Amino acid sequence: MTIELQQKDLLAVSCDLLVVNLFRGATKPAGATGVVDKALGGAISALIEEDGFEGNVGQSLVFPTFGKIKAKKVAIVGLGEKKVFDADAVRKLGGYIVKVAEKARAKSVVTILHGAGIGGLDPRMSAQSLVEGMYLSSYRFHQYHGKLRKSDAERAIKSVVICETDVRASKAAVEGLERGTALASATSFARDLVNHPSSHMAPADLVEAAKSLVGKGVTVKVMDAAEMKRKKMNAALAVARGSDHPPFGVHLSYKPRGAKKIIALVGKAVTFDSGGLSIKPADAMMDMKCDMGGAAAVLGAFKAIAALKPNVEVHGIFLAVENMPGGNAYRPGDVVTAMDGTTIEILNTDAEGRVTLADALSYAKTLEPDVIIDLATLTGACIVALGQDIAGMMTNDTKLAQRLLDASKESGEPLWELPLYAPYADHVKSKIADIKNIGMRGQAGSISAAMFLKPFVGDTPWAHLDIAGPAYIERETRPDVPFGGTGYGVRLLMKYLAKL
Numbered sequence: 265m266t267i268e269l270q271q272k273d274l275l276a277v278s279c280d281l282l283v284v285n286l287f288r289g290a291t292k293p294a295g296a297t298g299v300v301d302k303a304l305g306g307a308i309s310a311l312i313e314e315d316g317f318e319g320n321v322g323q324s325l326v327f328p329t330f331g332k333i334k335a336k337k338v339a340i341v342g343l344g345e346k347k348v349f350d351a352d353a354v355r356k357l358g359g360y361i362v363k364v365a366e367k368a369r370a371k372s373v374v375t376i377l378h379g380a381g382i383g384g385l386d387p388r389m390s391a392q393s394l395v396e397g398m399y400l401s402s403y404r405f406h407q408y409h410g411k412l413r414k415s416d417a418e419r420a421i422k423s424v425v426i427c428e429t430d431v432r433a434s435k436a437a438v439e440g441l442e443r444g445t446a447l448a449s450a451t452s453f454a455r456d457l458v459n460h461p462s463s464h465m466a467p468a469d470l471v472e473a474a475k476s477l478v479g480k481g482v483t484v485k486v487m488d489a490a491e492m493k494r495k496k497m498n499a500a501l502a503v504a505r506g507s508d509h510p511p512f513g514v515h516l517s518y519k520p521r522g523a524k525k526i527i528a529l530v531g532k533a534v535t536f537d538s539g540g541l542s543i544k545p546a547d548a549m550m551d552m553k554c555d556m557g558g559a560a561a562v563l564g565a566f567k568a569i570a571a572l573k574p575n576v577e578v579h580g581i582f583l584a585v586e587n588m589p590g591g592n593a594y595r596p597g598d599v600v601t602a603m604d605g606t607t608i609e610i611l612n613t614d615a616e617g618r619v620t621l622a623d624a625l626s627y628a629k630t631l632e633p634d635v636i637i638d639l640a641t642l643t644g645a646c647i648v649a650l651g652q653d654i655a656g657m658m659t660n661d662t663k664l665a666q667r668l669l670d671a672s673k674e675s676g677e678p679l680w681e682l683p684l685y686a687p688y689a690d691h692v693k694s695k696i697a698d699i700k701n702i703g704m705r706g707q708a709g710s711i712s713a714a715m716f717l718k719p720f721v722g723d724t725p726w727a728h729l730d731i732a733g734p735a736y737i738e739r740e741t742r743p744d745v746p747f748g749g750t751g752y753g754v755r756l757l758m759k760y761l762a763k764l
């Protein structure tokens with residue numbers, strides 16, 4: 265699907281489907297919708313009356329034009345309440361438009377800059393959000409469909425044209441369109457990485473993904489097991505031991521001239537989490553290819569960084585391992601020593617993410633960044649607390665917290681803060697080592713995991729995003745987030761970086 269902006273009159277372009285809109289509570293079509301209504305002899309006004317179309321979010325009405333205008337069909341989509349209409353509403357709208365167009369079997373779609381000028385929305389933001397929503401909702405992963413389901417591709421929308429006649433608005437919209445295209449493409453890249461089964465996404469494959477991003481200011485350093493050993497990353501190496509797939513460390517860098525801040529992005533990169541010897545029940549293991557969702561978000565962010573060139577130095581770090589119960593696997597009861605010298609008592613080999621992050625965060629800290637942000641599919645407890653859609657944030661810095669919450673609101677990736685409650689450091693106190701890798705059964709599992717990570721970042725401003733819920737979804741709750749890997753975090757990180 266291609267999306268382009270044309271400085272043309274809406275009615276002058278031929279297409280299968282022309283999409284206009286209506287706010288909730290509006291009794292008459294306004295703006296572009298009014299123009300189309302007039303050209304159709306008041307057909308839209310009549311339909312609003314007769315069909316009781318209320319302009320709710322997700323509501324739509326499609327009808328044929330019988331040759332009265334160049335478009336074969338027209339769709340009216342609901343914008344919802346004008347009061348709460350914002351960038352994320354436009355993003356969802358873009359998603360709904362794609363769904364409506366796919367259902368109507370439209371190959372070519374023409375539409376407008378929905379909501380530009382409403383509230384704080386300018387043409388640039390409106391275009392960016394619309395384009396993000398459309399691309400993200402049209403995302404499909406069919407690399408493993410083989411002979412079946414080829415028709416999916418045939419049914420896809422081929423082209424979308426956004427019409428805007430005003431010269432200044434259309435210039436701004438083109439900027440937004442380019443930004444939205446880059447962000448959607450980076451998100452799709454992350455989604456693909458998560459959606460590939462673990463049979464095709466081992467640690468070495470994550471290294472290849474990282475290498476594919478080199479150029480345009482991005483460099484990569486790869487550490488093999490021997491190099492990780494020299495660096496004393498013995499915690500991550502312990503997790504990797506039960507698998508036949510060797511581990512790899514990846515360090516991506518982007519250092520623009522004149523950057524004033526250094527940000528380290530750390531991702532959990534467990535390419536499959538069987539639980540290890542503390543093996544998971546079958547149902548809990550089924551989707552564990554998603555356990556590298558944190559690394560996928562970091563890689564997606566770097567793809568976007570190469571395209572959008574933010575003015576900050578960024579480092580992306582992950583230690584890729586597979587957590588398997590092989591003959592040489594690490595055991596419950598073992599003690600392992602992390603890169604910074606901290607000793608960790610392993611009591612459950614399924615709490616492996618934090619063990620690998622101990623070394624990844626220790627390594628990130630040696631770069632002396634101003635901020636560390638880690639993203640990790642870390643705890644089932646976070647899904648219990650916040651559900652499938654919302655990531656948990658635990659941080660030692662209130663300013664960073666606010667920045668990330670603001671970014672989340674704009675990017676449409678829900679985030680909620682959980683407390684980094686100091687007394688719960690007790691939950692991960694070990695009798696025989698510095699810390700243990702599990703907390704108290706049934707109590708604040710996400711927070712105790714964060715308390716485990718905390719010592720490894722020292723005083724560095726740090727935010728831990730537990731993305732166990734939103735990295736991979738079973739049930740669609742937004743039109744722009746289809747089933748499977750979601751690429752959660754890519755756009756949130758980019759919003760955060762862009763504002764620094």
Ligand code: BES
Pocket residue numbers: 537555612614615616617641642643644645647701702703709732733
């Ligand atoms: N990868 C899992 C967490 C997870 C669960 C991610 C569901 C996505 C969906 C993690 O490694 C894990 O197994 N955590 C354990 C920790 C426990 C043993 C302390 C958990 O949450 O049960």
Ligand code: ZN
Pocket residue numbers: 537539613614615616617
């Ligand atoms: Zn686990």
Ligand code: ZN
Pocket residue numbers: 534537555614616617641642
């Ligand atoms: Zn895991």
